[in-house]
Structures are given as structure tokens and as C-alpha cells.
Amino acid sequence: AYSRFRVATENTIVAMPECRIGLFPDVGTMHLLQSMPGNFGVMLALTGYRLRGRDAVGSGLCTHFVASYKLRKMERRLNTVAPFSEIRDGHATLGQAIHEHREKDEEDDQGCVLIPEDSVFLYQSSIASAFAGDNVEQILADLDIELDALTQQGRDVGPMKEMKESMMRACPLSLKVTLARLKQPLARLSEHLRLDFRMAQHCVNETNFKEGVRALLIDKCGSPKWSPATLEEVTPKMVEAFFAPAEEELELPASLLLLEEQDMKSAESIAAKM
Numbered sequence: 001a002y003s004r005f006r007v008a009t010e011n012t013i014v015a016m017p018e019c020r021i022g023l024f025p026d027v028g029t030m031h032l033l034q035s036m037p038g039n040f041g042v043m044l045a046l047t048g049y050r051l052r053g054r055d056a057v058g059s060g061l062c063t064h065f066v067a068s069y070k071l072r073k074m075e076r077r078l079n080t081v082a083p084f085s086e087i088r089d090g091h092a093t094l095g096q097a098i099h100e101h102r103e104k105d106e107e108d109d110q111g112c113v114l115i116p117e118d119s120v121f122l123y124q125s126s127i128a129s130a131f132a133g134d135n136v137e138q139i140l141a142d143l144d145i146e147l148d149a150l151t152q153q154g155r156d157v158g159p160m161k162e163m164k165e166s167m168m169r170a171c172p173l174s175l176k177v178t179l180a181r182l183k184q185p186l187a188r189l190s191e192h193l194r195l196d197f198r199m200a201q202h203c204v205n206e207t208n209f210k211e212g213v214r215a216l217l218i219d220k221c222g223s224p225k226w227s228p229a230t231l232e233e234v235t236p237k238m239v240e241a242f243f244a245p246a247e248e249e250l251e252l253p254a255s256l257l258l259l260e261e262q263d264m265k266s267a268e269s270i271a272a273k274m
Helices: 040-047 053-059 068-084 092-099 120-130 136-152 158-169 172-182 189-204 207-218 236-243 254-273
Strands: none
Touching: 040 120, 040 136, 040 158, 040 172, 053 120, 068 092, 120 136, 120 158, 136 158, 136 172, 172 189, 172 207, 172 236, 189 207, 189 236, 189 254
16 A cells, blocks of 8 residues: 555455454555545545545555556566666656556546546545544534435435445444544654554454454354444543554564655655656
């Protein structure tokens, strides 16, 4: 989720379904979700909505859309230029090689990108409004408002309805923990990874994660018994417990931290030249 180049094809499916098993989007994913405009990252984190192909690129989870039949040709090109790629220029050589194989977006006569008929971005304004709430209960209430508005407009409510239904099936505690996690003001990937490691330990020691794995992945009954069973029963103290120090803290290698520092300086340098 946090590599510099993330290629999607027409066969790609990306989702964050962790709330459905009593977990939260972890291993650094929040680093990307927090940066998405229009509350799109909030929607993905809370609903587990499945993005395909171009939508995965549009969201920022992927960086390039390449048709699957071009992958082998692109791979050969990458193998050729890889020895000349350097971190100080943001691996621009690799980026250019991928860019050469990307599929261009369809445009109208004025040069504006056309949004495909099956794209979730057709609901961008509804998502921005519905997922702006300060708490999960407000988000669900705002989803109902947006669903009513779409119905009155005669539009397909399928995607937005799917988002709400997914949240209703998710672990109430995970939903509130995830929303609180999204509000953590972290800038560096290393900070996200450290907090994720801490929170994951609390999840593993908590009953909901075990119950979610049992119900959805082992028994596959699809009916987990969450504790607490409702959003109203989840207290702030329960949520805060996931951010408390854990038995172990993540120690990242010095080499990784150095790469992160170099990468950030490279990004700042590139941005300054733009």
C-alpha cells in the first residue's frame, strides 16, 4: 500500500474489509487512506468497499492503470532500466517505464476525463457528505440522507446502499476504533507502522477479532457475535484502550528509517521543482 509505484489492471480488486472481522486497516494502510480527499479514505476504511481497476487508481491506492496484456512487456522494460533507477530522483526511471505502458483515460471533446458508468466516483459528492461525520452514528444517519436524495433523483442507490449494509454487518467496536485511528495526526509511514503494531496487539488479545475470523473465515457462517453488539454500547474508554502502550513496541531497522528520510527529502525536492 505504500510502495512508490502500485500498478492496477482491469482484473484488480482492492478493499479494506478489516472491520468485518473485528480488526482495522493496518500495516500502514492508514498512511494512504488519511490523505484521500473528499472523505474517500474514511469510506474505504469503514465499509470495505471493493474498488476495481481504474477506481483503484482514482482513489490513490494504485498509481498506474496498465492493461493486463501489457504486463509482460512492461516487466521486461523494468528489468532493463532498473539498474539505472535511483532513490534521489524518486525512481523516475522506473516511473517513466511504467508510464509508457499505462492506459490513457477516456476524455470528452473538451479534454475532460470521462468517469465510467460503473465507477464509484459517480457518487463522490454523496460520499464526501455522508462520511464527514465526527462519529460512526452520524455517518450512518448521513448515509440515509444521501440514499434518500439519490432515490429522489432517480439514481442507482446500489453502491451507497452496499456501503451502509457493510457497516451494519461490521464490528461496532472496530468501526469506532478505525474512525478514531483515521483522526490520528501522523505524517510519516514509520509512525503509522508503530501505531498499527501497537493496536494490532490489542486486537489479537480482544474477543472480537477471534470471533470475526471464526465467523467469516473458518466457519463461514457470516454471523459473528460482536461484543459490544451495538454502536451505542461502545464507550470512549473501550476505544482509547486500543491506543494505549502494548506489551511490545515496533522497532524499525535504522536502514528503513534512513530510506524514509531520503524518500521524504526526495519528494520535497521534486515538489519544489514543480
